[in-house]
Amino acid sequence: MTREFTEAEVMIALCARLLEDQKTAFIGFGMPQVAAILAQRIQAPQLVQVFEFGAIGPTPLTPFVRNTMGGPSNCYRSIAWTNMNTIFAQAQLGLIDYGVLGATQIDLYGNINSTMLGADYARPKKRFPGSGGANEVASYCWQTIIIMMHERRRFVPRVDFITSPGYLDGTPSARERAGLPAGTGPWRVVTSKALFGFDPDSRMMTLLGVLQGLPPEQVLAEMDFKPLVAAAVEELDPPSAQELRILREEIDPARTIIGRTGKV
Amino acid sequence: MTREFTEAEVMIALCARLLEDQKTAFIGFGMPQVAAILAQRIQAPQLVQVFEFGAIGPTPLTPFVRNTMGGPSNCYRSIAWTNMNTIFAQAQLGLIDYGVLGATQIDLYGNINSTMLGADYARPKKRFPGSGGANEVASYCWQTIIIMMHERRRFVPRVDFITSPGYLDGTPSARERAGLPAGTGPWRVVTSKALFGFDPDSRMMTLLGVLQGLPPEQVLAEMDFKPLVAAAVEELDPPSAQELRILREEIDPARTIIGRTGKV
């Protein structure tokens, strides 16, 4: 059986499967939005999405509208419409289970960079748009999921700039010592090839699964640091026919999000 | 000409006359509510009343309903309905011109007590209900007006407990040194016999006016401290026929507020 799909479709499907029904989830812009809708269509119809502009619990209309952020299809049939201070307060209070984010660069301890590349902040080699609400999401939510393209330049031993905190330097209780809420931190990293978690003791990124048909060595070769490897690395099902049908026919027929990047 | 009126009617009329049109005013429970309505009916139809439970700019329905605090007649035709944190924030920000308060005890420097009597806080000789929102109003509003019965036991050299700050110990910039907003403080004290202000240098209470027909000495004799006396003490008109008509026929025909205390 051969089935073609894009890297975006892999990431979206892997992420969607992680989202449990009847949990609250802080959803970032772009791919996380599509993953959350897919989860609602399959196993999590009552996933309570929250957005940084204050919508709580919408059931977004599809086809998904690219760049929609606060518009009526995005906020359709919410349970409440609030604002940014209110919704971040709820996350800070511990009411939001998942955070789902994209990122430009990540390191061994799950620190996220979406600010700049280069050794000198004053002379960035490459500048990015900055945190947005990612710093809050990564600081407050109980379990943060990061969606990343699997590319060597994105998986670095130490990010050039910690936009949003992971486990910082990886020392015990580094987050708590900084003052961050106890018991939070990156939980899963979903890529176009693999799934990672974090070792509860060392806080190092740990390979948990690889996409069916890919040898783990190939996945690891495309990273600029060596993550830990779980005792049993799971084989991850590629996007199912159902997932692809929903993504392609219902959610994103224009392929504005799911069409990104080449075929796997 | 003889005209009979109650002490409450005097206080309400004197207070109402102080309220300029098209200003914002933080209005406390009871007599200040009636004074603000009277001002709206005479010279200040667009006085913007605000209440601590968040109503902004109502035109309260009359007859005035005693004890109404948040009900529909009290909040009638407001320009916005908010909540306590929002309205106190606006006052703290400097948007509210007047504060109008009742009080149990006041001293030479305009400090207000509505908490307790006695030298020992742990064993109060007499306990009162406490600050309510008076501390905020006295701290934040630009010009605070205090309505008081003119009784010797209420005008004391030093209040037993500073519930809400006046000019504290009267030293220069005492309020500012404590951290209170600059340029605020008690502006007028309205009693059943007189009108007081505060000397801009010494911060001492200053007799500005006495009710027509009362000798200043009689007013001063009913105070337990000696206020300053203005160079020219004004003679204050008693409640006018118009004021009394509006109070008695329109605002409070049941005399629940205006009927308090004996005739003057």
Added chain:
Amino acid sequence: MDVLVQGVGDFRFTEPDAIRAWMRERKRREFVDKTLTAAEAVRRFVADRDYVSFDFSSFTRGPLVLIREIIRQQRRNLWYCAKFTLMESTLLVAAGCCSRIDVGFMGLGETLNREVEEGRVKVTEWTNGTLTLRHLAGGMGVPFLPTRALLGSDTLTYSGAKVVRDPFGGKPVALVPALNPDVGLIHVHQADIYGNARCFGPGVSPLETAMASRKVIISADEIIDHDDIRKDPGKTTIPYYMVDAVVYAPFGAYPGGVPGLYEMDFEHFAEYHTLERQGQLKTYLDKYIDSVASDQEMLEQRVGLARLNELRRRATIREGYR
């Protein structure tokens, strides 16, 4: 952090991480029917020694039905947040339920004042505004919020606030500690069975109280379809996942009113004030609470349908309350 001045009052404070752990484990994200009778809700969610917060006032949209049930079930040693209270703090003390009060405004009448004078009720001084701000802090998940109230006053001295120097501007500013009540009691116009709730009109702090409280009991004059919530999300005051119990309570604010639904019962308040002044609150408690099994029985047998209908009739101002 250098503390310039520090209040000496006892105060409730729980570290935000402990509150977060509670919010994670105890606040249900599931859509489950949370409707309970007032009796069941109080049995399950109000314990002796709890810190209890109440929204709005005895005159307007107060959860009086829940206060009466707490009295009926004889809870003891409650710490009550009198942030804008007029009657219910007095009832709780007179019934022996409450031994500590955080004072914003303690209530009308002399009963409470005497209890404090004679040392039977312990108080800590605050203000309506700072108690409400403490709920906001508790609901934001931060340990404190700054304010320029309290400064210079004896209220500060007998509170739990601390004055520090603002590290940006250099002036003294007061910090009030977060407050996370054990129980928040909130009466609303409408709620669905999951706890999504709507209040109309101005308010004291319905959302802040719901966010800050470990356990939240909503009493609602009307139960509405969940679908109605989703049709008009801008009207939702409190989202369901903050709520532990929904009590269907028509006239639940009685003798207070609910704007747009019914007026307060002046005659009842007059009766209450007379008994309070005469030191006869036991008579009041017996008549309206202890001698009846429920609020419904009280409304039927002590108030009567004619009076209830009259209170609805008087609520002629409906603009803005729907």
Added chain:
Amino acid sequence: MDVLVQGVGDFRFTEPDAIRAWMRERKRREFVDKTLTAAEAVRRFVADRDYVSFDFSSFTRGPLVLIREIIRQQRRNLWYCAKFTLMESTLLVAAGCCSRIDVGFMGLGETLNREVEEGRVKVTEWTNGTLTLRHLAGGMGVPFLPTRALLGSDTLTYSGAKVVRDPFGGKPVALVPALNPDVGLIHVHQADIYGNARCFGPGVSPLETAMASRKVIISADEIIDHDDIRKDPGKTTIPYYMVDAVVYAPFGAYPGGVPGLYEMDFEHFAEYHTLERQGQLKTYLDKYIDSVASDQEMLEQRVGLARLNELRRRATIREGYR
């Protein structure tokens, strides 16, 4: 107050007493007609070197009409608060109006990134949440607010936040300084001529922005009777006394949408993105701003009534937006 960690970024901070003095003297309590054209409003209330805040986003209920007018009038050296920005920060920079940015999210596309890399635009790091919290602090009249965001990150290092030890619980907590923009730009569904304004749907921080800003310009898709405000006070988002100018601006959020009124114009955004990628933003600025005298002329001559009608037609979801 011991500061444990301190950001090195430049930031705007004005002591609350100075803001209070402004609010006392400059915010009019009178009910006066504040309607102005966009051109007049920008002429009177936006100056070179002003710190400018914008509510919501380029896609949804953003005051694009005012941004275009600022560009048309060639304001210079603005400090822009990019708290949730996607397009308008780029336009301001490309037009030479803006030389400093507080970064929450700087905007989509590479134009701005290059400007920062090449040192032509100075930035300070924040986050969407902390910039919005700074507006709340500015609007509350307090010098700072605490947050548990930023901690441990380099974003903190290059911000203006300070970390202190919480004097109640003892843990580190970040303090962000109050922000009082010189100008707040807010697009709303409806306003009366005095500035009482209503937004429907979720929002970023319309009220906080209105409270915090020294000068507030409201652009409104509809002007409504003052009497309508008084009939439904629960719908008022912003009271008039915070507002300096009201600009009647149908399609004022274009090419973004206003929920319930019109959809965003995808074709326009596609054209914009193509030009942005090609480094041809001058073409865009010329076509939609500089070659037309006003937004009305732009809508008429560059967009056309057929397209505008189509955008209204697409706004079929109206539940909750009125």
